[in-house]
Amino acid sequence: MPLVKNGMIATDALIHVPDGAELPGDGAVLVSAARFLENPEALLQRAGKTGVIWPNNRDVDDLVPFLDRLAVVALVFPTFRDGRAYSQARLLRERHGYDGELRATGQVLRDQFVFMLRAGFDAFEVKKESDAGAFALTSKRYSVFYQPTGDGRLTALHRRMQQRHSESAGQ
Amino acid sequence: MTSPLEQKIRITGPSIVTANRTFDGAVIYRTASNGWSTSLSEAAIVRTADEARALLTESVADDVGAVGPYIAPVEIKDGGKIKPGNLREHIRLKGVTIVLLPVPA
Amino acid sequence: MYAYDELDRTLINERVEEFRDQVKRRLSGELTEDEFKMLRLQNGVYLQLHAYMFRIAIPYGTLSSKQLRRLAHVARRYDRGYGHFTTRQNIQFNWIKLAELPDALADLAEVGIHAMQTSGNNTRNVTSDQWAGVAPGEIEDPRIWSELLRQYTTLHPEFSFLPRKFKFAITASAHDRAAIKIHDIGLRLHRNAQGETGFEVLVGGGLGRTPFIGKTIKPFVHGRDILSYVEAILRVYNQYGRRDNIYKARIKILVHELGIDKFAAEVEDEWLAMRDSALTLDDAVIEEIRSRFSYPSYENLPHMPEELKKAAHDPLFERWRKNSVFTHKIQGYAIVTLSLKPVGGPPGDATAEQMDALADLADKYSFGEIRVGHEQNLALPHVAKRGLPALWKALDKIRLATPNVNLVSDIIACPGLDYCSLANARSIPIAQELTRRFANHDTAELIGRLHINISGCINACGHHHVGHIGILGVEKNGEEFYQITIGGRADENAELGVLIGPAVPYGEVADVVEDIVEAYLALRERPDELFVDTVKRLGVGPFRERVYATR
Numbered sequence: 001m002p003l004v005k006n007g008m009i010a011t012d013a014l015i016h017v018p019d020g021a022e023l024p025g026d027g028a029v030l031v032s033a034a035r036f037l038e039n040p041e042a043l044l045q046r047a048g049k050t051g052v053i054w055p056n057n058r059d060v061d062d063l064v065p066f067l068d069r070l071a072v073v074a075l076v077f078p079t080f081r082d083g084r085a086y087s088q089a090r091l092l093r094e095r096h097g098y099d100g101e102l103r104a105t106g107q108v109l110r111d112q113f114v115f116m117l118r119a120g121f122d123a124f125e126v127k128k129e130s131d132a133g134a135f136a137l138t139s140k141r142y143s144v145f146y147q148p149t150g151d152g153r154l155t156a157l158h159r160r161m162q163q164r165h166s167e168s169a170g171q
Numbered sequence: 172m173t174s175p176l177e178q179k180i181r182i183t184g185p186s187i188v189t190a191n192r193t194f195d196g197a198v199i200y201r202t203a204s205n206g207w208s209t210s211l212s213e214a215a216i217v218r219t220a221d222e223a224r225a226l227l228t229e230s231v232a233d234d235v236g237a238v239g240p241y242i243a244p245v246e247i248k249d250g251g252k253i254k255p256g257n258l259r260e261h262i263r264l265k266g267v268t269i270v271l272l273p274v275p276a
Numbered sequence: 277m278y279a280y281d282e283l284d285r286t287l288i289n290e291r292v293e294e295f296r297d298q299v300k301r302r303l304s305g306e307l308t309e310d311e312f313k314m315l316r317l318q319n320g321v322y323l324q325l326h327a328y329m330f331r332i333a334i335p336y337g338t339l340s341s342k343q344l345r346r347l348a349h350v351a352r353r354y355d356r357g358y359g360h361f362t363t364r365q366n367i368q369f370n371w372i373k374l375a376e377l378p379d380a381l382a383d384l385a386e387v388g389i390h391a392m393q394t395s396g397n398n399t400r401n402v403t404s405d406q407w408a409g410v411a412p413g414e415i416e417d418p419r420i421w422s423e424l425l426r427q428y429t430t431l432h433p434e435f436s437f438l439p440r441k442f443k444f445a446i447t448a449s450a451h452d453r454a455a456i457k458i459h460d461i462g463l464r465l466h467r468n469a470q471g472e473t474g475f476e477v478l479v480g481g482g483l484g485r486t487p488f489i490g491k492t493i494k495p496f497v498h499g500r501d502i503l504s505y506v507e508a509i510l511r512v513y514n515q516y517g518r519r520d521n522i523y524k525a526r527i528k529i530l531v532h533e534l535g536i537d538k539f540a541a542e543v544e545d546e547w548l549a550m551r552d553s554a555l556t557l558d559d560a561v562i563e564e565i566r567s568r569f570s571y572p573s574y575e576n577l578p579h580m581p582e583e584l585k586k587a588a589h590d591p592l593f594e595r596w597r598k599n600s601v602f603t604h605k606i607q608g609y610a611i612v613t614l615s616l617k618p619v620g621g622p623p624g625d626a627t628a629e630q631m632d633a634l635a636d637l638a639d640k641y642s643f644g645e646i647r648v649g650h651e652q653n654l655a656l657p658h659v660a661k662r663g664l665p666a667l668w669k670a671l672d673k674i675r676l677a678t679p680n681v682n683l684v685s686d687i688i689a690c691p692g693l694d695y696c697s698l699a700n701a702r703s704i705p706i707a708q709e710l711t712r713r714f715a716n717h718d719t720a721e722l723i724g725r726l727h728i729n730i731s732g733c734i735n736a737c738g739h740h741h742v743g744h745i746g747i748l749g750v751e752k753n754g755e756e757f758y759q760i761t762i763g764g765r766a767d768e769n770a771e772l773g774v775l776i777g778p779a780v781p782y783g784e785v786a787d788v789v790e791d792i793v794e795a796y797l798a799l800r801e802r803p804d805e806l807f808v809d810t811v812k813r814l815g816v817g818p819f820r821e822r823v824y825a826t827r
Contacts, residue, residue, distance in 0.1 A: 059515075081314055081397065083437025087514045090434055095549060111298065111315055118433035130306070141294055144287040146427040148554035149434070155554075156283040156427065157561050164564065194303055195373035196328035235305040238323055257754055259693065263325045267694040269622055269704045271358065 002132040004124040005101075007139065009132050014051045014072060030072060033058065044069045053105065056084040060091055067098045072123070077106035086119045093120035094150040113138045118149050176231060180220045184256070185247050187214040188223070188230045189263070190240035198263045199237060201230045207237060211253050211264055216245070277340055277645055278423050279568050280388040287430070288385045291392055295319045296378035303375065318398060318436070320366075320391030321377060325697050330355075330372040331394040332384065336404040336422040336446075337365035337648040341635035344646055346387045348631035354380045358627045361616060363688060363739055364443070365403045365648045366394055370695055398436050399429035399510075402444045405453040406649035409571065410657045412605040415465050416473065418448035420566050421502065424557070428503050435510045439517035440525035442510070443482075450768070455650060457481045457490045457770035458742060460527045461509060463502070474498045479509060479539070480531030481770075483736035488528040489770050491536045493543065499562065504555040508547035512539070572643040572658050577608025581662035595717060596668055599679035601659075610661050612642075614654040614671060615678040615686060619715045622704045623689045624652030633674045641667050651688050651727075653681060683720040684728060684793065685711040688739060692732030692749065693756075699732035701749025701756035701782070706730055709786045714793075723793055726807045729764075742766035744808045745792060746773040747785060756782040762792065762819055763811040776820045780827065788823050795822040 003012045014030040023029055023046070030051040036043060043050045044066065051072030054063055063073065073092060075085035085104070092098040103123040104116050110131035116124065117139055126132040145153050154162075188201040192209075199207040200214035208214065217223045223242050230240035244256030255261040262268060280288075298315050301307040307315075320331040332347070339347075347367060351359050354376050355369040362368055372380065381391060394401055402422045409417040425444060429435070435442075447454040448465035456462025462478035474496045481490025497505045513527045531539045587593045602611040614634070617623045626634075634654070638646050641663045642656035649655060654676070659667060671677035680686045687710060690696065692703030707730055714720050729743030733750075740746035746761035757779035764773030780788050793807075799818055800810045811819070 080311070081437050082519060083397075083435070084515055084519075086434040086437070087511050109311060111294075111311075115431075115433040115436055142287070142290045142431070144283050144290065146287070146430050147432050156287070157564070159283060160281070160564055161560060191323055191327075193309075194375040196323060196326070196371075198326050234308050235303070238309055258756070259325065262694060266326065267704075268702060269694055269708060271622060271625070 001125050001127060002129060003103075004126050004132050004135045005122065007136045010123075014049065028071065030074060033063070036066075037062065040066055051101070051103075054088065056082065056088065060088050060096070063092075064096050067092070067096055067100070070098075070100050072101040072103055073098065074103040074105050074125075075121075077104060077108060077112075080107045080109050080112055086115065089116075089119040089121055090149060110134055110138050114142055118145070118151050118153070120150055176224070176228060180223050180227070180242065182218065182220050182223050182242070183244065185216050185218055185245050186223055186242050186256075187211075187216060187245050187253075188226045188240050189214070189243050189260070190230060190237035193236055193238050196238075201226055201240065205229065207233075211245075211255070214245070214253060216247070216253070217242075277338060277570050278335075278419070278565075279570065281568070284427075285385070285388065288388065288390045288392075289382075291319075291390065291431070292378060292381045292385050295381060299374060299378055314396055314437075316374075317396035318393055319377075319381070320394035321372075321374065322395060323697065324370065324691075324695050325693075326695075327371045328374055328377075329695070330369045330377065330380065330391065331362070332367050332369075332389060332391045333394050333401045334365050334367060334389075334648050335426050336402060336408065336419045337406045337650075338408075338419065339646045339648065340387075341638040341644040341646065343387045343389055344631050344635040344638065346384060346389060348628040348635070350380050350383060351628040351631065353383070357629075358625050359631070360622075360691065361624045361626065361648050361652050361654065363650045363652065363690075363737060364401055365406070365650055366401055367648070368691075370691070392430055393436075395441075396436075397438045397440050397442075399432065399438075399442045399444065402426050402429070402446065403454055403459075403650060404446045405449055406647040406655050407453060407602070407611055407657065408448065409569075410604050410606075410609075410611055411449050411453075412603055413449060414605070415448045415467060417569065418446040418454075418463075418465050420562070420569060421463070421465065421475075421499070422446050423565055423569075424503065424562070425506070428506070428555075432510075435514055438510070438514055439519045440522065440527075442513070442527065452766075452768040452770075453649070455739075455742070455766040455770070457768070458483055458487075458739070458766060459490060461506065462490045466496075468496050472498060475502055477505065477509075480528040480536070482526055482528045483739060483741045484526070485523050485734050486529065486532075487736070487741045487772050488532065489772065490528075491531065493536065493540045500557045500559075501551065503557060504551055504553055505543075505547055507555055508543045508550065511546055512542045516542075572645075574606045574609060574658070575660070577660055577662065579607050579661075581608070581660075583662040583665050587665035587668075590665075593665060593668055595721075596672075596677055596679040597664060599683070599721075600677070600681045601664060604658070606658075608661055610659050610664065612656045612659045612664070612667065613649070613681045614656065614676040615681050616653050616676070617680055617686050617707075617711060618675050618678050619685065619711045620708055621675075621711070623687050623707050623711075626654075630674050630676060633670075634676065637667065637670055651686065653686070679717055680711075680720055682725045682727070683714075684723050684726040685714045685720055687711065687728045687730060688743070689730040690732050690738035692730070692738075696732060698735055699749065700734075700751040701732050701758065703730040703732040703738060703747075703749060706747060706749075706758070706782070706785050710789060713786050713790060722803075723797065724804070724806055726793070727765075728789070739766060740764075741772045742770060743773060744811075745789060747789075750779055752779065758782070758785050760785075760788055760792070760823070762816060763808060765808055774816050776816050777824050784827070791823045792819055795819050 028049040049071035203215035478490035647655040693699035731738035731740040761773030
């Protein structure tokens, strides 16, 4: 399953460690929320970076105290039709100021890339190779956006206001 | 959504597998030769749950050509003519039961 | 009429290109049906019994004549020459080919029409009062707010995969023609004691298997806060709405299970955290949208023009005028409702020829504007009264002047088992038979306002729960049966109808409705006591007796 970061296929810096398995020395790890919360300090004090997979049916509030020390937060789309992680993503980015890697996992398909980018995801465990290859093109599919999110893109409403101001300024 | 193959299959009489053609939505019937036909007379008849399951399995595998295959009842008339086995299948075969009013010139 | 600008048009075109690519990938097998289905639904494409169905959005029910002609073109070029207007101000075509859909969408995009989010688990067409902008006594044009909401909800990255569909409706009149109380979010535009414009917000209305009338979550949300408040509601729903059972996934179930007070508190918490954000609407932005709505340059016209005085001697014209013509906020003008319920016809359908002819009439008599109502009729919103006699003659020629608006034969019906794969029973032939039984206009006028709603299954797309007489198709042992309810209403006094007794077979439905109507005529206190008020006064007992005495 290719990982896409910065619009390109990338190697995953983290090793996904299943529950019960040993942590690999000082390497960067991705662990489940349950494992992380058992002893967050023990994990965070390791030399290697820590990433947490957060389930989509749990409030992100419990993760908030640790956000500034996490390298990766991975959110889950059990099916692409289950959109709870979009809300989690926006809350993490916009309300809690999380600026580490925000990764989309689960059934991550091409046709949701733009929504995911707008919600604040910047890394994608893409299900299909062909979708990963099409990432750069797909993310440029839309140039007009109606509603503001934390992605900084100007909304149509505000582009219109800008146009208006420049029109009246030019008079 | 459970796939049709996961659902319990019960046959109460002669049955067929039907679906809609992907590119245009036309009603199609699974034939005995691994294909589809728009003609009910060419539909493969199954009479047991096992036969139905087998026919449905191969139909579902054709995800490109057909959407939503399922098992439907038919009636076999004397002489072997296949007729739809309920109102829904009758409507799928013959079209709407209503007359649309023409607008006067 | 809202004028789409380059930004709006660009978005629609980008959407069309995206869907074109998705269809290509589906037909090549790159996308499975399981991966594609939600994508096509989000572009308004259903699979029905014998073909795909294509549902096109008509935002807040407003169309230009140019747009109506393009709908006629789609009917002719891609379908079988007719379309069906729905209970949510959309239009549906029943015979469309998936492979041709991107081209149909491209043709529609040229005139600013789209099919975004007319299906799927997202936010659907924002519907409103079909008399918006022209009804007397309106606070202000609710379509300005509908357009703000439409833009806000279109391709919203956070809310495109909700637990289930989500429907908005907005009204700005005391009499609710938009049925806001049976919507997931209903908005009533009004002014507070300080004279500020804002909304009473209702949540959790909806029909289907578990019908609910919407509850007020907040009596006044200032106009500038409406988008952030809606976002708070949607975020709570997105996170906590049930996803384990599609029959319990609407927001009405969440509101019911939490209770309105707890639900309101959750929303309030979320809203306070995000309140003064980028979603706050400032006056300049609202004015910007308002300025894109153009209104006719009305002339100074007399209240009673000569043409109308002369035509008054024609009893057929007078019958139509009294039935289908309504008071406009500007003197000398009128709102004309066009019945799409001809005797013997399928309710809500229009042919391509009718659409083209109507577009011409709209240009001539209504400043090029047409409206679509949720009762499946059309309207011409700005007709100078002096033009009414000539307009009537022209409408009559194209069968758009049946004088049965709001009467017993003005039936609202879903497509039913003739078209829809969800249906248990047919609804259109029932409607057709009823129009034949009540074809006599004198009788229909004697009966007075009476709304019959027919649904072919419990999904209730015909809104049978809120019909004065509601008819629900069910299946019993392979036969079509129908449950009858009475006393429902969809307006500001919204109420669910009550079942009168056991389901009756297909062949008896029209007889039962005749019995109910006869009972009403015998029991009403005065000729002007409406059916629905008689039911309220007496309950279902006397009607049940009458219907089941011999059954």
